[in-house]
Amino acid sequence: SVNNKHIPPGLLEATAKHPCYSFGAHHKYARMHLPVAPKCNINCNYCNRKFDCLHESRPGVTSEILTPQSAEQKFRRVKAQIENLSVVGIAGPGDALANWEITRESIERLKAIDPEIIFCLSTNGLLLPEYYHEIISLGIKHVTVTVNCLKPEIGARIYGHILYKGKRYEGETGAAILIKNQLEGIRLLAENGVLVKVNIVMIKDINDFHIPDIVKKVKELGAFMTNIMPLIPAPGSAFENYQQTSMKELNKMRNQCQLHLHQMHHCRQCRADAIGLLGDDRAIEFAAETAGRIP
Ligand code: SF4
Numbered sequence: 001s002v003n004n005k006h007i008p009p010g011l012l013e014a015t016a017k018h019p020c021y022s023f024g025a026h027h028k029y030a031r032m033h034l035p036v037a038p039k040c041n042i043n044c045n046y047c048n049r050k051f052d053c054l055h056e057s058r059p060g061v062t063s064e065i066l067t068p069q070s071a072e073q074k075f076r077r078v079k080a081q082i083e084n085l086s087v088v089g090i091a092g093p094g095d096a097l098a099n100w101e102i103t104r105e106s107i108e109r110l111k112a113i114d115p116e117i118i119f120c121l122s123t124n125g126l127l128l129p130e131y132y133h134e135i136i137s138l139g140i141k142h143v144t145v146t147v148n149c150l151k152p153e154i155g156a157r158i159y160g161h162i163l164y165k166g167k168r169y170e171g172e173t174g175a176a177i178l179i180k181n182q183l184e185g186i187r188l189l190a191e192n193g194v195l196v197k198v199n200i201v202m203i204k205d206i207n208d209f210h211i212p213d214i215v216k217k218v219k220e221l222g223a224f225m226t227n228i229m230p231l232i233p234a235p236g237s238a239f240e241n242y243q244q245t246s247m248k249e250l251n252k253m254r255n256q257c258q259l260h261l262h263q264m265h266h267c268r269q270c271r272a273d274a275i276g277l278l279g280d281d282r283a284i285e286f287a288a289e290t291a292g293r294i295p
């Protein structure tokens with residue numbers, strides 16, 4: 001079911017051009033991820049810090065980090081060569097909000113070039129209560145928040161530590177702060193007309209039994225859809241020896257949760273520098289070009 005309690009007029013029409021939010025758009029409209037956000041303020045056990053935040057599907061490939069200036073140049077080049085570029089997303093390789101000044105400047109520069117572009121941000125949510133009003137005033141209408149649990153005792157098994165307001169918190173204490181901010185952030189964004197997609201990483205025996213509860217909770221807070229993703233154990237991460245979630249288990253969970261809230265079924269777990277249509281990534285082509293032209 002679609003949760004459209006707070007959706008402002010016109011937003012769903014615009015969203016029809018977003019390849020991740022709209023299945024119908026995924027083979028027609030292209031998106032570009034800008035890897036401008038290197039730092040992260042939390043430590044997920046499935047992350048090994050060498051790959052992109054949640055999105056890396058090909059181990060060994062790391063994205064270049066762009067400055068707002070080089071992001072602008074890359075955007076101009078991609079826009080000239082890729083048809084139907086409708087969305088620019090900031091999805092890492094770290095957290096978009098942990099690098100807020102760079103993220104904001106990049107968005108402002110691109111908006112000045114093309115006011116029609118739809119921006120989307122992907123975040124772990126820790127800093128949402130601090131920055132939600134800036135996100136809204138920048139005109140961003142699509143935000144993805146990764147929420148893996150609602151309980152600190154589960155969170156303590158998923159997150160190593162968090163860095164918040166200059167302090168480091170571990171275990172349940174850190175997880176409790178993170179969860180509180182994620183949920184508050186989702187509510188604040190949704191109430192202000194932002195379409196919130198919630199990513200959930202499905203980890204066998206750690207949070208899989210708890211996923212329907214997460215879906216119900218984020219729906220209540222106003223989330224528009226959820227995207228349940230498989231755990232892909234990254235080499236060198238704390239979950240390196242965990243089992244990869246099978247597509248069978250994943251689809252069963254998505255179908256079960258679909259009864260409560262709209263589910264994304266076509267996520268490709270893209271690189272933080274992905275470019276093009278969802279099924280036809282051209283990141284390498286443009287990364288090589290950038291490497292050749294920008295010092
Ligand atoms: Fe890694 Fe993303 Fe988790 Fe940060 S939020 S630790 S970049 S997976």
Ligand code: SF4
Pocket residue numbers: 019020031055089091266267268269270278
């Ligand atoms: Fe869309 Fe999934 Fe790729 Fe993000 S990782 S751009 S949600 S398909």
